[in-house]
Structure formats: structure tokens, C-alpha cells
Amino acid sequence: MTVLYLLLALAIVLLPNALHVSLDTGIPGLNFSNLLFLVLLVVLLFSTRSASPRHQPPSKLGAPLLVFFAILGLGYFTAGPSEMMTPLEDVTRLKNAIFYPLLYFVFRHCKQDLTRTRQLITLVVIVAAVAAVEAISQGLSYGIGEYVETQRATGPFGDANMANRAGVFYAMFLPMLAAIAVFDRRKAVRVACVIGCLLLAGAILLTYSRQSYLIALLGLLILLMHRSIAAALLASVLLVATVSYLPASVVQRVEETRRVDATGAATVDNSTSSRLEIWDGAYKMWKENPGGVGLGRFTTHIGDYAPEYHGRDAHNAYVLIWAELGLIGVLVVFWLLWRMWSISKFVRRASPPGDSEGHAIALGFKITVFSMALSNVYGSPFYEGLIMASFWILCGLVERYGVLKAAAVTAQEPVPASAMWPMARVVDRFPLAARTMPGLGGPSRLPQN
Structure with a gap:
């Protein structure tokens, strides 16, 4: 069990930092993350000792994920040949789309007891905070006096093109730390989480990702509303009062969202207007192909409906899935989101009254799910392994935490x-x-x- 625990911890640490690990397996399509997953899966399957309750509820995400995998497979086989992608790239895309959600099953059934499951959840948010430190270091080295498109912090997630993805990652995990900081009763834990929140907030600012700014603010406001309406209003007032103290580069980036043309009329920036045109093209694509154009074929076909955006991404995961996999694909994704939301309710019910830790984890995870769902409205990180691996891991661990909590409460009740x-x-x-x-x-x- 110790070996399995260490492998689980290693996966949590290394998967978001995979670009820092240079390991060539020599097998096409098999990178370091895949190799680590396979080793972990083999050890898990052959581990005989289990800390799981004998009678536990079925996994919340099992059914929707299996259905989604089937739809992905169908989308792969219905996709025709493409001049933009080789057969190996098609297989790799399908493999990545299925591989990272499988981490949910691994950590949901990881055979760790309540103490070690709690430690692994803690490690997930610590890794996110450490990644934020790397992003802050990058941002400060670039300077914060003026916004430059090519000088955006990303942390361990690659070059400046990944800045929006990196901002989404930090915004997703901010609610977990914030919920514990607000609702947990242990003073030392709360102080540590406040520090983590400050690190994540700093990283979000320096990615200059406007969607991440919005996601983080909405997540924190929803969290504070669970505390009290007065707390949320006070935080809003303080936020407005401190805007003038933000770095000039951040203010400049936000102001780019709204522009004034030569006639004095207010318009949105090119990034926003291009998304609207791409989404309109995606709608036309779906009308001609109700069953979807096939997995990975959005970039191939978008030029037929929006010629100036040939080869461009949908910048919206729901639009992307709808265009590639049809209506049933996006409906299954909504089913999956609803089941994720139910995990937080399950953990809340499994935690006895007065259990501040359990209630904080349940609330933090609920807002994390909301943040992930919102991040896919103005971008499409749903298939992005570097960004989503930690989220799928967290889904499995939080559900397992709830199962073990419920079993512990049941064991204490008189029969x-x-x-x-x-x-x-x-x-x-x-x-x-x-x-x-x-x-x-x-x-x-x-x-x-």
C-alpha cells in the first residue's frame, strides 16, 4: 500500500509538471504521463489490500464517462481523412481524450484510507500553489509595467500561448483553498490556505487571462455568499476600492476588452468578436452535420463556414463537442457536469454536523466544478491533459473522501x-x-x- 500511495502522490506532482520531465519512451504516442499512468494502473490492479468500505455506492461519474468514451470512439471512426492530421495524430487525440478522465477511476478506487485520501487532496492543492509560485516568478521577471502579449506567465504549462489555459488552472483550484480558509476551524490550516489563495490570485493576474479573472471573481463571490450576503457585498466593495492598486499591465489588459472605434462607438476587441464569428460558423457546421463532423475535425471544417478562421479552435468546449460529436455529445457532457455537482452534495451529506473540514471540501469542490464548467465557455481546455489531469484526480479523491466519511459515520452509529x-x-x-x-x-x- 505504501508503494501505491507513493505512486499516487508522484502522479499528482508530475502530471501538471509533465513538460518539466524529459523522458522519451521511444514509443510513438506514449509519453511520460501515459507511462506513469500505466505503471500506476498495474500496481493498483495487483494490490490486494484495500481500505475501501465493503459496500459502497457506485461511482458518480462512472456511467456518464463510459457513455462519453463510447461517443468519442464513434466520433473517431466517423471522422474522415484530414490533410491537417495524420492517422497517428488522430489516434493520439482519441487516446488523450479518454486517458485523463480515467484518472478519476484510478483515484476513486485507489485503496487508500481516509487519512491518506485527505493527504492526497491536500497534495493536489499544494501542487497548484507551487505552480502558481512558478508563474509569479515568470511574471515578475517579465515586468508588470506594461502588458506584452508574448510576456504572459504560464508556470509549468508551456509558452505564452498557454497563458489562458494556465489562468484557468489557477482559477479552478482557488475555490478549494478559499473554502477551507473561510470555513475550516483549524487556525494553522486556514492561515496556510490564505497564503495559497494569495499565490493563486497573483498567478491569475500575471497570466493576463481575462476569462480567468472573471472565473476567479465569480467563484470567490459565490463562496462568500455561502458565508453571508454581507461578506460578499463587503468583498465587492473592497475589490472596487483596490482596483487602482492593481499593476498597470493588468488594468491595460482588462481595458482592451472594450474599444472605441473612429466614430466613437464602443466595440469589443478582436479576440471576443472572432469567437462570435467562429461560433456562428460552428452552428452552420452542425446544421449541415447533425451527427457531428467527427473527433478532431473542427479545425478542418471551420474554414468552410468561416473562411477567415481556417484551422482555428472553437474557443468553447461545448461548441467544439457539439460540432464534432453532435447534440448527444454535448448532452452527455452536461450530464457529466451534473454528476460532478452531485459529488459535492454527497460529501456534504456524508460529513456529520460540525465537521468543518468536510463541509469546506464539499463547498470548495462544488465551486471548483462551476469554475471548470465556466472555463470551457470562453475556451476549450476540456481535452487539455496538463490542465485537466489534476481536476480529474480531484474528482476521484473528493468522492472517495465522501465514501470513507459516510462509512466512518455509519460505523459509529449503534446497530x-x-x-x-x-x-x-x-x-x-x-x-x-x-x-x-x-x-x-x-x-x-x-x-x-
Whole structure:
């Protein structure tokens, strides 16, 4: 079990930092992340000892994920040949689309007890905070006096083109730390989480990702509204009051969203307007291909409906999935999101009254799911392994945490007499019967000498 625990921890640390690990397997399509996953899966399958409750509920995401995998497979086979992608690239795309969600199953059934599951959840958010430190270091080295498109912090996620993806990653994990900082009753834990929140907020600012700014703000406001409406209003006032203290480069980036043309009319920037035109082209694409154009074929066909955007991404995961896999594909994704949301409700119910840790994790995860869903509205990181691997891991760990919490609470509850012995209800109704017929009440009800 110790070996398995260390491998799980290694996966949590290395998957978001895969670009820092140079390991060539020599096998096309098999990178370091895939190799680590295969090793972890083999150890998990051959591990005999289990800390899981004997009778546990079925996994929340199991059914929607399996259906989604089937739709991905169908989309792969219906996709025609493309001049933009080789057959190997097609297979790799399908493999990546399926591979990272499988991490949910691995960590949902990872055979760790409650203490170690809690430690692994902690490690996920620590890794996110450390990645934020790297992004802050990059941003400060670039300077914060003026916004430059090619000088955006990304942390361990690659070059400046990945800045929006990096911002989404930090914005997704901010609510987990913030929820613990606000609702957990352990002072040392709260202080550590506040520091983590500041690091993530700094990294978000220096990615200059406007969608991440919005996601982070909405997530924090929703969190504070669970505390009290007054707290959310106070935070909003403080935010407005501190805008003038933000770095000039951040203010400049936000102001680019709204432009004024030569006639004095307000318009949106090119990034926003191009998305609207791409989405309109995607709608036309879907109308001509209701079953979808096939997995990975959006970039191939978008030029037929929006010629100036040939080869461009959809910049919206739901639009992308709808155009490539059809209506059923996006409906399954919504089903998946709803089941993710139900994990937080499950953990909340599994945590007994007064369990501040359990309630904080449930709320933090709920807002993390909301942030992930929102991040795919103005971008499409859903298939991006570097960004989503930690999220899928967190899904599995938080659900496992809830299962173990529920089992611990059940174990502490007294077992009803009716569950221990068939005639126990009769004995409870007629206590003198146990004295006249000692065996009637079962072994636990024999008269004491």
C-alpha cells in the first residue's frame, strides 16, 4: 500500500509538471504521463489490500464517462481523412481524450484510507500553489509595467500561448483553498490556505487571462455568499476600492476588452468578436452535420463556414463537442457536469454536523466544478491533459473522501436491534419474553449471570 500511495502522490506532482520531465519512451504516442499512468494502473490492479468500505455506492461519474468514451470512439471512426492530421495524430487525440478522465477511476478506487485520501487532496492543492509560485516568478521577471502579449506567465504549462489555459488552472483550484480558509476551524490550516489563495490570485493576474479573472471573481463571490450576503457585498466593495492598486499591465489588459472605434462607438476587441464569428460558423457546421463532423475535425471544417478562421479552435468546449460529436455529445457532457455537482452534495451529506473540514471540501469542490464548467465557455481546455489531469484526480479523491466519511459515520452509529436478530423487534416490544425464553433475543440478549 505504501508503494501505491507513493505512486499516487508522484502522479499528482508530475502530471501538471509533465513538460518539466524529459523522458522519451521511444514509443510513438506514449509519453511520460501515459507511462506513469500505466505503471500506476498495474500496481493498483495487483494490490490486494484495500481500505475501501465493503459496500459502497457506485461511482458518480462512472456511467456518464463510459457513455462519453463510447461517443468519442464513434466520433473517431466517423471522422474522415484530414490533410491537417495524420492517422497517428488522430489516434493520439482519441487516446488523450479518454486517458485523463480515467484518472478519476484510478483515484476513486485507489485503496487508500481516509487519512491518506485527505493527504492526497491536500497534495493536489499544494501542487497548484507551487505552480502558481512558478508563474509569479515568470511574471515578475517579465515586468508588470506594461502588458506584452508574448510576456504572459504560464508556470509549468508551456509558452505564452498557454497563458489562458494556465489562468484557468489557477482559477479552478482557488475555490478549494478559499473554502477551507473561510470555513475550516483549524487556525494553522486556514492561515496556510490564505497564503495559497494569495499565490493563486497573483498567478491569475500575471497570466493576463481575462476569462480567468472573471472565473476567479465569480467563484470567490459565490463562496462568500455561502458565508453571508454581507461578506460578499463587503468583498465587492473592497475589490472596487483596490482596483487602482492593481499593476498597470493588468488594468491595460482588462481595458482592451472594450474599444472605441473612429466614430466613437464602443466595440469589443478582436479576440471576443472572432469567437462570435467562429461560433456562428460552428452552428452552420452542425446544421449541415447533425451527427457531428467527427473527433478532431473542427479545425478542418471551420474554414468552410468561416473562411477567415481556417484551422482555428472553437474557443468553447461545448461548441467544439457539439460540432464534432453532435447534440448527444454535448448532452452527455452536461450530464457529466451534473454528476460532478452531485459529488459535492454527497460529501456534504456524508460529513456529520460540525465537521468543518468536510463541509469546506464539499463547498470548495462544488465551486471548483462551476469554475471548470465556466472555463470551457470562453475556451476549450476540456481535452487539455496538463490542465485537466489534476481536476480529474480531484474528482476521484473528493468522492472517495465522501465514501470513507459516510462509512466512518455509519460505523459509529449503534446497530439497530432489528438488524442484529430477526426476533429482536418482538423482544423490544415484550421484554419479559427474553427472560422466559433466553434464546429469543439472540446472543446479545441472553440473561447476564
